[in-house]
Amino acid sequence: MEEIRLRFPPSPTGYLHIGSARTALYNWLFARKHGGKLVFRIEDTDMERSTEEAAKAIIEGLKWLGITWDLGPYYQSDFAQEHRxxxxxxxxxxxxxxxxxxxxxxxxxxxxxxxxxxxxxxxxxxxxxxxxxxxxxxxxxxxxxxxxxxxxxxxxxxxxxxxxxxxxxxxxxxxxxxxxRSNKVPLYILSNVVDDHRDRVTHIIRGADHITNTPKQVLLYQAFGWPTPVFAHMSLTLDSQKAKISKRRHGEMATVAWYKEHGFLPWAFCNFLALLGWNAGDDREYFPTSDELVEAFSLEGLSKTNAVFNYRKGDPKFITDPKAIHINSLHLRSMAIESLLPYVKSELEKAGLWKDNYDSDEREWFVEMVDLLRARYNLTTDFATLGRPYFTEDYEIEEKAMKKGLKKDPGIKEYLPVIANKLEALDPFDKDAIEMCLRELAENYGVKVGILTNAVRAAVTGQNVGPGLFELLPVMGRGRVVARIRRIASSLG
RNA sequence: GACCCUAUCGUCUAGCCUGGUUAGGACACCAGCCUUUCACGCUGGCGGCACGGGUUCAAAUCCCGUUGGGGUCGCCA
Missing domain, CATH: 3.90.800.10 (Glutamyl-tRNA Synthetase; Domain 3)
Structure with a gap:
């Protein structure tokens, strides 16, 4: 039986664009699904616009996404003689x-x-x-x-x-x-057909913007006496103004690199991209692993209508499609913790918050902390921004935390040192003991336990949101907790 | 403009082929529940078949037209 072959032939004229990434993804999924091979061919016949940096950026982008190829990268210009x-x-x-x-x-x-x-x-x-x-x-x-x-x-x-x-x-x-061309350089329309034939491509999955030149290529296949491959054109992705997503109009947000920088997990981003113009035929949208997506993928699920990327320029809630963020959070929260660690490390390093001990002595502490935090984070960058107080003593008390945590009740500045003393002496320093301790204290003071937990949270994290306090404290560690509470208590004057 | 493609909640979409559904799901949004906060989760709400004609007992679904949107029309890919 003939081997199934697909190809991804970007032109190296810029960064890897999310639309191109989606095309690459579909080709890759289809190839894997059918036990076929993916050919990676860089179509650089336009010497004026093609650059080596762009080719590199595209390769980097694919590698980051985890999209692999079996043959190539070939450079189309290497075959110019064959085209002529x-x-x-x-x-x-x-x-x-x-x-x-x-x-x-x-x-x-x-x-x-x-x-x-x-x-x-x-x-x-x-x-x-x-x-x-x-x-x-x-x-x-x-x-x-x-x-x-x-x-x-x-x-x-x-x-x-x-x-x-x-x-x-x-x-x-x-x-x-x-x-x-008059300078003897063959054009895409020809080179593409010759290359696809030489590379024994059986299926061409590409953007719908190629529909109108497909008949020309069909004519070429016929003129050469070659069998025509199977064509599957995929809908385009547009912005809310119904314009094609482009770097020129949308800036970095349209590039794969942007997602890498903004805390997206590569596979999660693929998962999201796959959903733009494709559906599994059932209600599944979350695919924990690529194997599951490969299994679900088929050309029949491709939509004929263009997808609009739900992004609003200037709106902080829509820095990108919120569904992309949602899918990312799903993966972030349920993937194997070991797989997540390198991403967190990278973010902390960038923010200057990384300590080498997290890889050695404090590794257990680090893993537990990440695991605790990820349940309410969406992006890997959140560990370095929202998560800052968990990894350094150099953190601010947020205004909301001050108001809702530390200034909520006039007695708090009296309670805090007492809590610190109690916690210092608590044995064991675990979830149940801490909970019992704080509940007892609350009862003695005649306040709701929330007054105490919110105050302690504000003191030890500077925030009014975060992991359940009784889970957090043991992970954070007695020494750090007691010191932070005392420091903040004294600053309250 | 010509040619081609397309039309279901704000967005991604199921349903269309093989007419009969309270038009389903997800994101976003709102409310409630849960609760030591915030998330998660759960429950509920908001919200859609572009329009006009047919065909039919019956149309989101089939046909025609209109309108809207997109693509292409290079010695770019």
């Missing part, structure tokens, strides 16, 4: 022809057509130039491009799209398109 030869073959067979029209001439015709509100298509001026003349002009070094000669026929060009169904195109809608 393919074009040469078409030329010899009369399936393509040299076009000597200059850019300026064509531009003029285009403008004239626009002015008269006629639709513009290449007028086939050079299609009828006799072979002898064409050869002569070529050997005289007259510049030319090579155009594909769309075969005359009454039959429309048809292909069966796995998502959109049967796409029928009238040949009159297809120009004799250019396949080789």
């Amino acid at each position: 030869e393919a074009a040469e073959r078409l030329l010899e067979q009369g399936k393509a022809y040299r076009c000597f029209c200059t850019k300026e001439e064509l531009e003029e015709k285009r403008k004239a057509a626009q002015k008269e509100k006629r639709e513009y298509g290449y007028d086939r001026t050079c299609r009828s130039i006799p072979k002898e003349e064409s050869d002569r002009r070529a050997s005289n070094n007259e510049p030319f491009v090579i155009r594909f000669k769309v075969p005359d026929s009454d039959e429309p060009v048809v292909f069966e799209d796995k998502v959109y169904g049967r796409i029928v195109t009238n040949r009159k809608e297809i120009d004799d398109f250019v396949i080789v």
Whole structure:
């Protein structure tokens, strides 16, 4: 049986874009699902815009996402000679022809057509130039491009799209398109077909923006006598203004790197991306592992309608699609704690909060603390921002914590030193003992236990929100807790 | 403008093919419950079949049209 092969062929003209990442993801999922291979090919035939840095950034992005490939990366430009030869073959067979029209001439015709509100298509001026003349002009070094000669026929060009169904195109809608530039560099439309054939690609999953050039490529496959692969076009992702998401309009938020920097877990982000324009057919949206997504994935679940990325510029609650954050929190809270640790370490390092002891003597303490905190965090960056007081003595008492925790009851500044003394002497220093201790004290003072817990929380974390206090204190450790309470108590004057 | 694609809550979507559902789920939002705080969780609420014609006993579902949205129309990919 023929091996299933897919490909991901980005052009290296910028960072890895979330739309490209989604395309890569779907190809990868499909390949894995069917035991196939994924070809990674960098389409750099546009030398003007392609850069090595961009290629690197794309590779980095894919690696971070965990999207792996089986073949490549190949560079399309390495195969330029093969593409030229393919074009040469078409030329010899009369399936393509040299076009000597200059850019300026064509531009003029285009403008004239626009002015008269006629639709513009290449007028086939050079299609009828006799072979002898064409050869002569070529050997005289007259510049030319090579155009594909769309075969005359009454039959429309048809292909069966796995998502959109049967796409029928009238040949009159297809120009004799250019396949080789005047500088002899082949164009994408040609190179792409030649490469896909050489790489034995069986399935092409790509953005719906390629739908209209698919008939041209189908014609090329036919001209070469090659079987056409299966096409599956996927809906695009737009912003709330219904514009294509782009770095230019949306800034870094449109790049994969942004998600890496803002505390997203790679697999969680893939999980979210997969949901943009695809569904499992049941109510499942959370896929703990890639195996589960692979199992659920199928082309039938792809949506035909463009997805709108729910992001509002300038709105802090919508720095990105809130569903992305939600999915991330699901993964953050339930993934294996060992897998989460490196991400937390990285965030703490960036914030200057990391201590090497967390990898050795204090490792147990660190793991317990992370586990306690993650239950209410959404992003890995939260450990360094919201979590700051847990990892350093250098923390502020937030205003809300001061008000709701430390100033809530006038007696608090009397209670706090007593609590510190009690906790210092408590044995064992565990959840139940601490709870009993604080409840007893509350009863003695005739206040609700919440007054005491909130005060202690405010003192030891500077915050009025956080893990359950009775769980937190034993993890934090007696020494640290008592010291913090005393320090804050004395500062209350 | 021409050609192609598309249309279900604010957003992602199920349902459409094979007409009969109180049009389902998720995110977001609101309320309540839980509770030592905040989250989580649970319960409930808000909110949608773009419009107009057909076909039919019956239309989100089938057909036609309108409107809206998107894509493409390069010697970019």
